[in-house]
Amino acid sequence: MKRMLSIDEQIQHMKTKGITFNEITEDEARTFLAKHSYYMKVAAYRENYSKCQEGRRQGQYIGLDFAHLKELSTIDMHLRYLIMKMCLDIEHAIKVRLVHLVTENPGEDGYQLVKDFLCANEKVRKQVESHKSSYYCHDLIEKYEPDFPIWVFVEVISFGTLLHLCHFYRNRYGVKIVDHKLMNTVRDLRNAAAHSNCLINNLSRKLDATKQVAYEVVQWLKNMGGISKSSRNNNMRSAFTHDIVVLLYVYDSLMNPVPRQKRYEELSDFLHGRVVRHKEYFAANTKICGTYEFLQKIVDNLTNNAYNISTIEKQ
Incomplete structure (x- = not known):
């Protein structure tokens, strides 16, 4: 088990790893680590740098300054926000496409697809019920449960469940709304961005x-x-x-x-x-x-x- 380090100890540890403080002073680094980020988050980006393989600096990073780590972490933050915007756009577009397909489908009344989907996915039903605790979903769920029309159901499910519903529709009618494999990648990236995971820490x-x-x-x-x-x-x-x-x-x-x-x-x-x-x-x-x-x-x-x-x- 690793011992917890103070910020001063974190800086000394970085120096032993060959990380310099030329572009940013040690005092500026202390402030950044205390008020804007934390060691594990910032240090993650060191994986983008090589280490010396021999000599007195063996095992130390080559050409890595704390300013580089700080800058990469800041760029990553802005990138996550952009990714979230794109994923929200995508989610809305998928909902629009799915609702339109169901609405124009003479074999659907807007309710049966959701009913059959929930019968086949009891876990989803429980997840929807748990959303009652949210002010933003409570009224919709309370009003329509257990018979959700498609245009309400898409508002109370997660992104992952929406993708499963699209796959369910495709299996029933042979109509492809999105590519399931590609959307799994988008979902993973969306979740990483939403949870503030590092994205560019190891290119x-x-x-x-x-x-x-x-x-x-x-x-x-x-x-x-x-x-x-x-x-x-x-x-x-x-x-x-x-x-x-x-x-x-x-x-x-x-x-x-x-x-x-x-x-x-x-x-x-x-x-x-x-x-x-x-x-x-x-x-x-x-x-x-x-x-x-x-x-x-x-x-x-x-x-x-x-x-x-x-x-x-x-x-």
């Missing part, structure tokens, strides 16, 4: 060997300009990069032009603005720079395409 982490990049995502990337085959193959082996690209693909597939253009412009501003505010910190880190350049090219392609579509529609 070298490889995609699980049991996973493969979906064919449609590969084809989507192939149609983008300025991205070589080698860059595509190398970057898509990264777990983080793969998940972000899947999110972008799903977003591009589901969303209408206006919200899509707005969100891409927001992502572009983030990548060309906040992310590179201290780009000199990472100039020597090929992994960080390579990941950034790959994602920046994708977002630039999406932004330009969304702008062109919007321009054509206005004509």
Whole structure:
């Protein structure tokens, strides 16, 4: 069991690991660790740096300053907020599509699908009942339970349950609303962002060997300009990069032009603005720079395409 360290001890521990305090003073680091973050959260980003393999600095990090850790943690925070916005957009789009399909389906009355789904998923029924404690769901559940119409049910279930409901509808009618495997990736990324988990703390982490990049995502990337085959193959082996690209693909597939253009412009501003505010910190880190350049090219392609579509529609 590791002993809990005071902030002064945390700083000394980082120094023994080769982390310097040149760009940010030790006093500034103390303030940051005391008021804005905590050691485990900030130190997680050190995984993006290599260690000396020999010599007197063996085992110490190469070219890593506390300012780099602080900056990566801040960029990650902003990224999580953007991901949550995109995932909320996606969730709403899926609800709209599902409700529309059920409404236009002559074999459905708006109630039977939900009734059958709940009969097959007792755990979901219990989860919905537990939401009565929320002020925001209580009135809806109290009014309609146990016979929920689809347009009410989608308002009181989790994102994961919504995906299961879409899969249930597909099995019944053969109509694909979303790709279940891709949406599992989006759900995992959404949950990580919602729980403030670190996302860019280890850009070298490889995609699980049991996973493969979906064919449609590969084809989507192939149609983008300025991205070589080698860059595509190398970057898509990264777990983080793969998940972000899947999110972008799903977003591009589901969303209408206006919200899509707005969100891409927001992502572009983030990548060309906040992310590179201290780009000199990472100039020597090929992994960080390579990941950034790959994602920046994708977002630039999406932004330009969304702008062109919007321009054509206005004509």
